[in-house]
Amino acid sequence: MLDAIIVEDPVTFSFPGSLRRSNVVAGWTWVCRDLCADIISPEQLVDGSLTATWLGTQMPEIMTRMTAGLAAAEADPEANRRLRAMLGSDDARAALPQLLNALRSRPLLAKATAFGKAINTIGEDAALGTALQSMPLNDPPLAALLFHAAMRQIANPTRLITTIIKLSGSANEVAVARSGFGPVVDAMLAHAQNQIHLLQPAGAFADIDLICRGLYRFHRLVRALTGYIEFERGSQWAANLSALTKQVSERIEPRLREVVPDLNQALRRGRDPKADRLDNDKILAAISGVYLLATVRECRASMALNAVFDQAWSQSAEALEMQLQRNLDLVRQHPTDPVIAARLDAGIKMAEVRFNPEYAETLRRARASAERSS
Numbered sequence: 001m002l003d004a005i006i007v008e009d010p011v012t013f014s015f016p017g018s019l020r021r022s023n024v025v026a027g028w029t030w031v032c033r034d035l036c037a038d039i040i041s042p043e044q045l046v047d048g049s050l051t052a053t054w055l056g057t058q059m060p061e062i063m064t065r066m067t068a069g070l071a072a073a074e075a076d077p078e079a080n081r082r083l084r085a086m087l088g089s090d091d092a093r094a095a096l097p098q099l100l101n102a103l104r105s106r107p108l109l110a111k112a113t114a115f116g117k118a119i120n121t122i123g124e125d126a127a128l129g130t131a132l133q134s135m136p137l138n139d140p141p142l143a144a145l146l147f148h149a150a151m152r153q154i155a156n157p158t159r160l161i162t163t164i165i166k167l168s169g170s171a172n173e174v175a176v177a178r179s180g181f182g183p184v185v186d187a188m189l190a191h192a193q194n195q196i197h198l199l200q201p202a203g204a205f206a207d208i209d210l211i212c213r214g215l216y217r218f219h220r221l222v223r224a225l226t227g228y229i230e231f232e233r234g235s236q237w238a239a240n241l242s243a244l245t246k247q248v249s250e251r252i253e254p255r256l257r258e259v260v261p262d263l264n265q266a267l268r269r270g271r272d273p274k275a276d277r278l279d280n281d282k283i284l285a286a287i288s289g290v291y292l293l294a295t296v297r298e299c300r301a302s303m304a305l306n307a308v309f310d311q312a313w314s315q316s317a318e319a320l321e322m323q324l325q326r327n328l329d330l331v332r333q334h335p336t337d338p339v340i341a342a343r344l345d346a347g348i349k350m351a352e353v354r355f356n357p358e359y360a361e362t363l364r365r366a367r368a369s370a371e372r373s374s
Contacts, residue, residue, distance in 0.1 A: 116153030
């Protein structure tokens with residue numbers, strides 16, 4: 001019911017339009033166990049019979065009990081202390097009013113999601129500006145929720161920011177906030193932060209496509225902000241951007257340092273030719289690393305990785321060319337060896353990503369020529 005505004009850990013910064021999943025789970029536990037045990041049975045939670053449709057019919061009573069429970073906690077310090085202990089953290093306790101507000105606004109979240117999709121189809125800037133001004137800008141808490149729900153669907157955040165700047169009359173962050181569009185910036189920061197949990201580039205079986213998509217989405221959101229809005233030095237938005245950039249860079253840097261070693265290990269022949277075998281895990285890790293390297297090249301303006309990237313980019317080219325040449329020579333000597341052939345195929349695939357398709361095609365022709373000449 002609230003997926004459109006839920007964000008995943010790690011969450012360094014809280015934004016008014018998003019709810020941390022762990023806080024939602026804590027609040028839901030409070031509702032089910034302490035407030036609504038007579039409405040929501042444990043059996044429903046276990047067997048999966050509890051549906052959003054059925055829960056929607058019970059939501060007025062649930063929200064009434066949540067409101068009463070919050071009022072009681074705020075009126076009694078001891079009750080408030082017990083509630084914090086049950087929820088497990090001060091952060092979860094502080095999120096309860098926001099959770100209640102989100103539940104009240106849930107009929108609008110689906111409309112906000114549709115609004116985000118519709119923005120992608122609006123061709124004229126004037127029409128886009130009119131659509132943005134139709135949002136409840138005079139109600140910041142509600143606007144924050146709706147803009148967060150819409151932002152998940154918006155493909156081009158840069159166009160959104162340029163339109164907001166025109167409506168604000170200035171690119172200064174103070175002017176943007178004064179015009180009521182602060183929730184848009186918050187939503188973009190929240191979504192940029194929500195890409196960090198996708199960036200887990202560890203292990204041979206890490207989902208590199210998901211990592212690259214998350215990295216590219218982070219880049220588009222951050223560049224839309226830093227490329228157009230004039231942030232005040234030391235402002236909260238500027239501090240958030242700086243911290244998020246640092247977090248993403250720290251997650252990606254270790255994997256960049258592994259690209260060249262993985263590449264060499266994947267494409268190098270074993271010392272004992274008779275015991276030579278293909279290390280599929282290393283091949284996968286090397287190909288994934290090259291894909292990640294190419295993505296970082298496109299997104300480097302949103303990260304603090306220049307020195308590490310430049311080194312990995314340069315050394316990967318040298319290592320790949322050297323290993324490809326060695327494997328071509330081995331193909332000439334052992335044209336029927338399937339391990340050498342598979343290793344060369346993987347190297348050509350890496351070359352296609354690291355260099356270009358034309359270079360990869362040249363390598364394929366060189367391989368065919370080497371096989372014929374043998």
